[in-house]
Amino acid sequence: MTRKFNFKIKDKGLFWVGVITIVSSNLVFIYEYSLVPLSDLTNYFATRIVVNFFVMVACFNIMFRPDVIFWHYAYTVTSYCYMIQGNFFRPDYEFSYIQYLIAQSLFFKQSRAGFLIVHLTGTILFLTSMYLNFEVNFQRRMITHSFADSISIVIICFFIGWLVFSQFTKAKEEKEKSQSKFLLVGKQAVNIIHDLKSLASAPQIYLEILLANKNQIDPNTEKILNHLQNDLTNMVKKTKDLYSMVQNREFSSEKEVVRETLNKVLLFMKSRLEGVDLIIVGVSSKEVSKGILELILLNLFYNSLDAFKKNRIENPKIKITFTEDKISYFDNAGGIEESIVSDFNANRIGSSEGLGLYLISDAARSFDLDVRLSNKSVNSDTGLEVQISC
Numbered sequence: 001m002t003r004k005f006n007f008k009i010k011d012k013g014l015f016w017v018g019v020i021t022i023v024s025s026n027l028v029f030i031y032e033y034s035l036v037p038l039s040d041l042t043n044y045f046a047t048r049i050v051v052n053f054f055v056m057v058a059c060f061n062i063m064f065r066p067d068v069i070f071w072h073y074a075y076t077v078t079s080y081c082y083m084i085q086g087n088f089f090r091p092d093y094e095f096s097y098i099q100y101l102i103a104q105s106l107f108f109k110q111s112r113a114g115f116l117i118v119h120l121t122g123t124i125l126f127l128t129s130m131y132l133n134f135e136v137n138f139q140r141r142m143i144t145h146s147f148a149d150s151i152s153i154v155i156i157c158f159f160i161g162w163l164v165f166s167q168f169t170k171a172k173e174e175k176e177k178s179q180s181k182f183l184l185v186g187k188q189a190v191n192i193i194h195d196l197k198s199l200a201s202a203p204q205i206y207l208e209i210l211l212a213n214k215n216q217i218d219p220n221t222e223k224i225l226n227h228l229q230n231d232l233t234n235m236v237k238k239t240k241d242l243y244s245m246v247q248n249r250e251f252s253s254e255k256e257v258v259r260e261t262l263n264k265v266l267l268f269m270k271s272r273l274e275g276v277d278l279i280i281v282g283v284s285s286k287e288v289s290k291g292i293l294e295l296i297l298l299n300l301f302y303n304s305l306d307a308f309k310k311n312r313i314e315n316p317k318i319k320i321t322f323t324e325d326k327i328s329y330f331d332n333a334g335g336i337e338e339s340i341v342s343d344f345n346a347n348r349i350g351s352s353e354g355l356g357l358y359l360i361s362d363a364a365r366s367f368d369l370d371v372r373l374s375n376k377s378v379n380s381d382t383g384l385e386v387q388i389s390c
Contacts, residue, residue, distance in 0.1 A: 011066040013107045018063035021075075021103075022056050025082060036089050044089050051085045054078045072108045073118060079104075080122035084129045091134075094153050097126060101161035106168060115165055123158050127151055255287035258327060262320065265297045272305060277315065282322035292369065293327075293388070296360050300329050300386060303356035307333030307384075317381060327388040332381035341373045360386075 370389035
């Protein structure tokens with residue numbers, strides 16, 4: 001099945017780099033067309049059309065698919081092809097080299113080794129083309145500096161670019177480590193929220209029983225019990241609001257295979273899933289952002305366990321089915337109200353309609369995941385099915 005291209009802007013910096021590159025490369029094309037000698041015009045036009053096409057393909061993908069590392073390297077390679085091709089027909093492409101190097105040092109995602117290998121190779125090829133065409137370009141257009149000046153500019157800029165890239169990469173890595181720590185705190189907070197919610201239920205029931213027999217309670221005790229009931233109600237409300245304070249919206253850019261994520265969740269939930277018939281069907285090599293799917297699966301398991309207990313399901317069952325682009329989660333806990341299903345699918349779910357579903361919906365909206373609910377009957381089992389499109 002063909003996936004739709006997502007035109008949502010995920011990285012504004014890379015988006016504008018792509019826009020500027022597309023616009024500037026085509027403006028330069030128009031400008032240079034009048035500078036190239038007639039004898040070289042056909043070759044220039046043919047090669048520049050091809051190079052600009054691949055530059056625009058790389059830019060387009062960088063603008064809307066910045067999480068695919070391949071396009072970061074593709075942009076780098078096409079940039080060097082653009083500069084080398086242009087340098088065959090006119091001088092001063094050192095300035096393009098500086099511009100591309102600055103953009104890639106600041107905005108692009110490459111490993112240190114990848115950056116060094118690709119840019120060092122590209123720089124050597126660029127200097128070679130400059131050397132081979134320097135005298136020709138000197139005749140075509142007056143050059144006020146020597147080849148030694150040009151090579152000095154390029155080499156100095158290369159090392160400055162490498163230094164800037166290294167520092168920015170180091171800062172990003174430190175930020176991601178910090179985010180990972182906050183993510184762990186956030187996930188534990190989600191677990192605490194569910195536990196607090198469950199723990200608060202029993203005292204509330206006892207209080208309701210006591211307050212139902214007001215005639216047997218003296219006024220002072222009744223007043224204390226009312227205060228206690230209000231405190232418990234507020235505590236439940238606060239636990240629902242806690243997620244908004246502890247959740248980490250900037251998840252790590254690292255990817256993880258969905259099955260590995262499930263294995264982590266199952267390991268964490270091992271003791272709580274005792275007595276539940278867990279069925280896992282299919283495999284998937286799909287990768288998702290590290291942490292987000294884990295958060296959703298944790299909440300699904302917690303919701304199922306609560307529903308099994310609430311509805312007194314004798315033979316609880318959870319079935320998880322993997323396909324290449326989807327994860328299907330089904331439990332036989334009896335399903336939920338259709339109004340809640342409709343609100344969830346329309347992104348109108350509130351914390352009052354179920355804390356777990358609220359957290360799942362909020363996470364899905366924040367990280368552009370498509371999560372759909374439906375009540376479903378499978379053989380003699382009736383329950384909730386959750387479809388997660390990765």
